[in-house]
Amino acid sequence: MERKLQQAIAGDLGRENFDYTANGIYLPRQGILVSGEYFDRINGGEWQHTCNLVVNEGLAHLLNVAMGSKAKAAGYYLALFSGATAPAANWTAANFAAVSSEIVSLTEGYTNATRPQWTPTDTTTNQIDNFAATATVTIATSSQLNVTGAALLTNNVRGGTSGTLISASKYSAARTFQDGDVYDIGYRLSFTAA
Numbered sequence: 001m002e003r004k005l006q007q008a009i010a011g012d013l014g015r016e017n018f019d020y021t022a023n024g025i026y027l028p029r030q031g032i033l034v035s036g037e038y039f040d041r042i043n044g045g046e047w048q049h050t051c052n053l054v055v056n057e058g059l060a061h062l063l064n065v066a067m068g069s070k071a072k073a074a075g076y077y078l079a080l081f082s083g084a085t086a087p088a089a090n091w092t093a094a095n096f097a098a099v100s101s102e103i104v105s106l107t108e109g110y111t112n113a114t115r116p117q118w119t120p121t122d123t124t125t126n127q128i129d130n131f132a133a134t135a136t137v138t139i140a141t142s143s144q145l146n147v148t149g150a151a152l153l154t155n156n157v158r159g160g161t162s163g164t165l166i167s168a169s170k171y172s173a174a175r176t177f178q179d180g181d182v183y184d185i186g187y188r189l190s191f192t193a194a
Helices: 002-014 056-066 093-100
Strands: 019-021 024-027 032-042 048-051 076-081 127-129 135-140 145-153 165-177 182-193
Touching (some): 056 165, 093 165, 165 182
Antiparallel strands (some): 127 182
8 A cells, every 4th residue: 555655646746736825735645644844943032933845856855655566765965045046846865056046155155064964853743843842043244144934854965956855945034143143953744634
């Protein structure tokens, strides 16, 4: 049954037999809603939540790892971007850095040499997240830095074009940082029977 479900979902994705809703991607034949959200805070302040788009490449990856024969990635990593473009279903790891204006500078960005790792806690429910161990970066800037969104990828190289893009989200309002600000970032993915 799992293999048949995987093939049915993969077929529907390939034929674009799904709907984008305000709550996520709905697969009507299977009655499944796939959704996610980023959560973030600056300097230990209040958490903000932003819904995301799980892109086609990400959906295929999740299905192939969970129900197919593809091996799990060595890790998942969070990326920050500064572009004005809203994520689209056809975004991939190959085009993400360019279309989103990924922040790759160590002096006008954040001090980590690589994208910070997303470390989720195993789940027994319909969602998985890294709220118990959020990723943290320290901002480096000579004046101020604007971050307009975040993404989850399988490649830890800042600006890298290999691997898989799982999801991306453009914030409703840019996050504005000063030098030395500490930014906590998390991600939650949910699969819900609709």
